[in-house]
C-alpha cells in the first residue's frame with residue numbers, strides 16, 4: 191500500500207552547521223551523520239582522542255565531488271556526535287597524494303618531532319606517488335598544535351615494499367613490547383603485514399597474515415584492536431584481538447565489505463581462531479574502511495583490559511559512489527559504534543556494535559505504539575507529508591518528519607512470510623526492513639528506494655542476515671536509525687548490522703508496519719524524530 195503525498199514535508203531550518211541538515215536543494219543531507227560541507231570524501235583516517243577532542247580525518251578531494259587529489263580533511267568533536275569541520279589537514283603536493291592512515295600521540299617524543307613539553311601527534315599514512323603514477327609507501331607528518339597544522343617528514347617515505355600497491359597503515363602502541371606496531375596491507379597479494387618501530391621512523395617486519403580461504407578481491411584498510419568483552423570486568427575471558435580488513439569481493443551483498451578475524455596478537459604475530467564461516471562487520475552494502483579510535487578515554491584507566499572501543503566507517507561503496515545524487519557533498523560516515531565481543535554458543539567470538547548512548551540526546555519527544563498483531567495488513571505509523579493526509583482511522587501517532595528517525599521495535603511472533611517496517615514511503619517508493627520467516631533472515635530491500643545508480647545490477651538487491659526465529663521469550667529486536675539517505679539497522683544486542691544508502695524523493699516520508707501472508711505480533715514500538723547535530 192502506498193499513498194501519494196499531498197504536501198511536501200517541511201525541513202528543519204539551517205543553522206551554522208558542519209553538516210547542514212537537508213534543505214529543498216540538498217534533500218539527502220544527513221542530520222546526525224558526518225558529511226563534509228562540500229566535495230568528495232571516503233575512508234575515515236587518523237581517528238584519535240586527544241586533549242578532549244575526537245579527531246576525524248578523512249580521505250578528501252579539496253577540488254571536487256569525485257575521487258581524486260586525495261588529501262586529509264579534518265573535523266573535531268567533543269562527543270563523537272557534534273562535528274566541526276576544520277581546514278584540510280594534510281594536502282596533496284606535487285610529489286604525493288595522501289592516502290589512508292592513522293594518527294598516534296607520541297607522548298614521550300620518541301620520534302623527536304616535538305619536545306618533552308610539547309610532544310607531537312604523528313600521522314602515518316600512505317604517500318601515493320603522482321609522478322610516476324602510483325607507487326605507494328608509508329610516510330609521516332607531525333603536528334605540534336593539536337592536529338591543526340601538519341609538517342611532512344623531510345625523509346619520507348619511512349617504509350617501502352617491492353610492489354606498487356602497499357597501503358593503509360594502522361599504528362598503535364603495544365605496551366607489553368614497548369613499541370609501535372603497524373598493520374598495513376599488500377592489497378593485490380591479499381595479505382597484511384605487521385611491522386614494529388620504537389621511533390615511528392625505522393620499521394622492522396614482524397610477521398604476515400593471510401587468509402587463503404578468502405579468495406576474492408583486494409585487501410584495504412586493516413585495523414587490529416582489542417575488544418572489550420561484553421559483561422565487563424566479570425567476564426571470565428581475556429579480551430580478544432580482532433583483525434579487520436576490507437575486501438573488494440566476497441561480501442554477502444555482492445560488493446565490498448569489512449571482514450573480521452578474531453584471535454590473539456602476541457606483539458609479533460596475529461593468530462586467528464578457526465572459524466566455521468566468514469564473519470562480517472556489516473551485512474549491508476555501505477560500510478567500508480571502518481577505523482577504530484585510538485586513545486578513547488577508558489572508564490578505569492588503570493585497568494589494562496580495554497573497556498571501550500569505538501569505530502566508524504565510510505557509509506558508501508566504491509562501485510557506485512561516484513554516481514550518487516548528492517551535491518555539493520559526496521559521501522558520509524556511519525554513526526560511531528561502540529564495540530564489544532562476546533563468546534556465543536558455537537564457541538566463536540561475535541562482534542557487538544551499538545550506537546552511542548549519547549545519540550539519545552538528539553531525539554525529539556518519544557512516540558509509542560501499543561503492542562498489536564497485523565494479519566495480511568499494512569498499518570500507517572507516519573503518513574508522508576503533513577496532517578492533511580490523516581485518515582479517520584489513522585495514523586496511529588502524530589506525523590513527525592519521517593526523514594530522520596530513531597526506531598525501536600520488537601517482533602514476538604510471525605507466521606507471515608514477511609513482516610516489518612516500510613520506511614520513506616511515498617509514491618511508488620518504500621524501503622523495507624523486514625523479517626523473512628521462510629529464510630530466517632532480517633533484510634533490507636532498497637529496490638524501490640528512489641534513485642538507482644546507472645548500470646549497477648547489484649545495487650537494488652535485498653541484503654539479508656540470518657537470525658533466530660522470533661518468539662515471546664526471544665523477540666527479534668531492531669534499532670533502526672534512518673537519517674535522510676542513510677539507514678543503519680542494528681539487530682538484537684548489536685550482533686548484526688545492515689547499513690545502506692537510499693535516495694528516495696523528499697516527499698517520501700511515510701512509515702508503515704506490515705505483515706504479508708500471515709500474522710506478525712509487534713511490541714515495544716517507539717520512535718523519535720532525530721534533530722540535527724550542530725557543532726559544539
Ligand code: FRU
Nearest residue numbers: 233249260289290410411479
Ligand atoms: C579505500 C582506499 C584505500 C586508499 C584510499 C584512497 O577506500 O582505496 O585503500 O588508501 O581509499 O583514497
